[in-house]
Amino acid sequence: MRNFGFATVALILFAANAQAVTVDFDGLVGFSGDSLDTDGFTFFGSPSGSFPNSLAVGVGVFGPSEVLVWVSQTTLSVSSTSGLDFALNSFDLGFGNTNIIDPTDESMEIIGFLSGGGTVSMKVLFPLAIQGSIIPVVFDNQWAGLSRVDIVFNDVGAFGGGLDNVDLTPVPLPAGIVLFLSALAGCLGLRIFRKPVSNSGF
Numbered sequence: 001m002r003n004f005g006f007a008t009v010a011l012i013l014f015a016a017n018a019q020a021v022t023v024d025f026d027g028l029v030g031f032s033g034d035s036l037d038t039d040g041f042t043f044f045g046s047p048s049g050s051f052p053n054s055l056a057v058g059v060g061v062f063g064p065s066e067v068l069v070w071v072s073q074t075t076l077s078v079s080s081t082s083g084l085d086f087a088l089n090s091f092d093l094g095f096g097n098t099n100i101i102d103p104t105d106e107s108m109e110i111i112g113f114l115s116g117g118g119t120v121s122m123k124v125l126f127p128l129a130i131q132g133s134i135i136p137v138v139f140d141n142q143w144a145g146l147s148r149v150d151i152v153f154n155d156v157g158a159f160g161g162g163l164d165n166v167d168l169t170p171v172p173l174p175a176g177i178v179l180f181l182s183a184l185a186g187c188l189g190l191r192i193f194r195k196p197v198s199n200s201g202f
Helices: 001-015 174-193
Strands: 020-022 035-038 042-046 057-062 064-069 074-080 088-096 104-116 119-126 134-138 146-153 158-170
Touching: 035 057, 042 064, 042 158, 064 074, 074 134, 074 158, 088 104, 088 146, 119 134, 134 158
Parallel strands: none
Antiparallel strands: 020 158, 035 042, 042 074, 057 064, 064 158, 074 146, 088 134, 088 158, 104 119, 104 146
């Protein structure tokens, strides 16, 4: 019960004071798996081809930076670890292509799932000249109130993608819910710290 009370207080503080977070993956080089939790957000890879889940996403070095990388035929999903809605402000995105026989301009699709229903989307073009590079991508205010963002390859022959400096803002809970959680935490605090009543009659 005490742990639950502390967790409730932590959620109140987080929900009422949500600020922009930049996920840069620093210090995570060597990670590989299907899901990475860091800085309050989850980055999950869903392979659709022959790649094993254990290699869906990883963290490697690209130039001077440590970046999240994921293999082609994998959709990369981003969501808040706490389950709160969030806004996507910007990130740096890279595209790798190994199709040297017939190199062409390529693209990646970014799809935002709104918590109230519906989606927003953006196509990011990677002309041949910048394939293998990381470019900044900036989002407008339509990319708020999101429950999840998917990044999808439009070319199954691509080598993989890279992601860095992901700037997100968790959406605070409505004031009414924060007040309710505050009252709940107060009740839990009274119950935890209330002294037992003696029944001895003295």
